Amino acid sequence: MTDPQRRIRVLVAKPGLDGHDRGAKVIASSFRDAGFEVIYTGLHQTPEMIVSAAVQEDVDVVAMSVLSGAHMTLFPRVRVLLDEAGADHVLVTGGGIIPESDMEALEALGIGRLFGPGTRTTDAIAYVKDWIAHQRTQ
Amino acid sequence: MSTDLPTRFRDGKVPALARAISITEDQRDGFEELLHELLRAGPQAKRVGLTGPPGAGKSSLLALVANAYRALDERVGIVAVDPTSPYSGGALLGDRIRMNDLATDPGIFIRSMASRGSLGGLATTTKEVLDVMDAFGFERILVETVGVGQTELEITAAADTVVVVLVPESGDAVQAMKAGLMEIADIFVVNKADRPGAGRLAKEIRQALHLRAGEALHDVPAHHGVDLQNVPLELRPESSGDSERWEIPVLETNALDGAGIPDLVAAIGDHRAWLEGSGELAARRRHRTRGRVQDVVQREMRRVAWASDEVRRSLDEGVRGIERGEGTPYSVARDLLALLLR
Numbered sequence: 001m002t003d004p005q006r007r008i009r010v011l012v013a014k015p016g017l018d019g020h021d022r023g024a025k026v027i028a029s030s031f032r033d034a035g036f037e038v039i040y041t042g043l044h045q046t047p048e049m050i051v052s053a054a055v056q057e058d059v060d061v062v063a064m065s066v067l068s069g070a071h072m073t074l075f076p077r078v079r080v081l082l083d084e085a086g087a088d089h090v091l092v093t094g095g096g097i098i099p100e101s102d103m104e105a106l107e108a109l110g111i112g113r114l115f116g117p118g119t120r121t122t123d124a125i126a127y128v129k130d131w132i133a134h135q136r137t138q
Numbered sequence: 139m140s141t142d143l144p145t146r147f148r149d150g151k152v153p154a155l156a157r158a159i160s161i162t163e164d165q166r167d168g169f170e171e172l173l174h175e176l177l178r179a180g181p182q183a184k185r186v187g188l189t190g191p192p193g194a195g196k197s198s199l200l201a202l203v204a205n206a207y208r209a210l211d212e213r214v215g216i217v218a219v220d221p222t223s224p225y226s227g228g229a230l231l232g233d234r235i236r237m238n239d240l241a242t243d244p245g246i247f248i249r250s251m252a253s254r255g256s257l258g259g260l261a262t263t264t265k266e267v268l269d270v271m272d273a274f275g276f277e278r279i280l281v282e283t284v285g286v287g288q289t290e291l292e293i294t295a296a297a298d299t300v301v302v303v304l305v306p307e308s309g310d311a312v313q314a315m316k317a318g319l320m321e322i323a324d325i326f327v328v329n330k331a332d333r334p335g336a337g338r339l340a341k342e343i344r345q346a347l348h349l350r351a352g353e354a355l356h357d358v359p360a361h362h363g364v365d366l367q368n369v370p371l372e373l374r375p376e377s378s379g380d381s382e383r384w385e386i387p388v389l390e391t392n393a394l395d396g397a398g399i400p401d402l403v404a405a406i407g408d409h410r411a412w413l414e415g416s417g418e419l420a421a422r423r424r425h426r427t428r429g430r431v432q433d434v435v436q437r438e439m440r441r442v443a444w445a446s447d448e449v450r451r452s453l454d455e456g457v458r459g460i461e462r463g464e465g466t467p468y469s470v471a472r473d474l475l476a477l478l479l480r
Binding site: 006007009028029031032033034035036037038039040041042044045046048049052053055056057058085086087 | 152153156157159160164166222223225226227228229230231232234235238241242247248249250252254
């Protein structure tokens with residue numbers, strides 16, 4: 001039986017050294033409850049590990065949680081490595097303690113929307129769903 | 139589907155493998171043609187399956203075993219299946235957490251699969267995904283089942299060697315016998331062997347295996363009747379004189395410190411040698427191929443059965459007939475089948 005309804009596959013990752021994974025786990029669970037297939041890789045991921053996993057898992061989206069302040073390094077690095085690996089179709093998004101001016105700077109570097117503290121999970125889910133719907137109708 | 143996918147796949151491009159797996163997993167249009175294109179060479183890889191209850195340490199063991207094969211310079215493909223939520227259709231695939239040491243090794247490819255409603259411990263398309271990995275050229279393929287416990291029997295149709303992983307907390311050997319694990323194991327592993335009860339569980343499994351094999355417990359003092367310890371060897375009932383038979387080993391491991399892993403790798407190697415020497419490998423592969431053909435035929439028949447307007451109309455009419463008291467689901471089904479097989 002052909003399944004025309006392709007599942008949305010999302011890699012949820014915690015790059016870098018901060019060990020605060022509550023946010024990543026909340027997002028991973030709510031994405032699952034929204035019907036996504038979530039690959040959760042756990043803590044302390046390097047950008048290389050994240051990109052390698054994203055390619056092997058053929059995900060649509062990489063969602064990263066960064067609370068260490070290293071977002072200006074980590075998000076662009078993952079974007080560049082994904083592009084180099086031929087995965088330029090993958091959305092890089094995420095959240096954490098990120099000033100709005102940095103969010104804008106990152107958006108200019110090809111990063112998707114970033115979500116700060118207090119975000120409703122439904123907003124993040126809607127964002128991913130809309131992005132996918134837009135991609136797949138192109 | 140991009141047209142040069144088979145070419146890039148044969149050139150060994152990892153994204154092409156990843157995409158071929160997605161196409162297979164989603165059963166997207168044309169996936170059977172793609173598989174036909176990719177699978178001409180037939181099975182080459184040595185396939186090892188791990189099954190057992192959740193939290194037994196399957197992923198951790200699998201990571202250690204994969205490392206051992208990397209040390210032998212084998213390229214390793216890994217498929218780890220986790221359950222799909224029956225409520226949302228989503229899944230949280232967390233097996234990679236235990237495999238972080240392998241994450242950037244170019245000789246290792248890990249793919250997480252959601253079970254997507256299948257209940258046999260694997261996803262509906264896992265067997266086909268394994269074939270795709272095999273065709274990509276991995277020497278070794280490791281597959282880990284969902285781990286819900288009592289219905290993980292599909293693994294036997296997917297792997298050459300099945301390793302059943304239990305822990306002292308799994309309960310006694312009767313639990314394993316109930317769950318049908320006795321029939322499917324080629325190798326038993328009692329993981330977390332540093333915990334109390336590991337040795338006892340291993341012993342119970344050994345005894346249960348001997349019981350199944352119809353052997354007397356010749357090294358155990360008898361409670362009743364003849365104590366075989368005191369019977370001369372030549373008078374003892376035939377034990378395992380049949381050298382063709384595989385003696386299922388029961389090993390103890392500890393995935394935290396790696397204890398017992400060399401023994402496990404050696405046992406998998408021994409089983410491989412036995413598979414090849416006894417002709418069992420050919421038999422298992424033949425059985426698998428047969429099953430694959432049947433799967434494809436069944437899938438297509440199911441699709442064809444409800445594809446025609448005529449059949450769907452007859453079904454609607456039949457249901458209305460049943461409501462009027464003219465016939466039963468069985469008579470309507472018989473009429474539909476007559477229509478289909480005409």
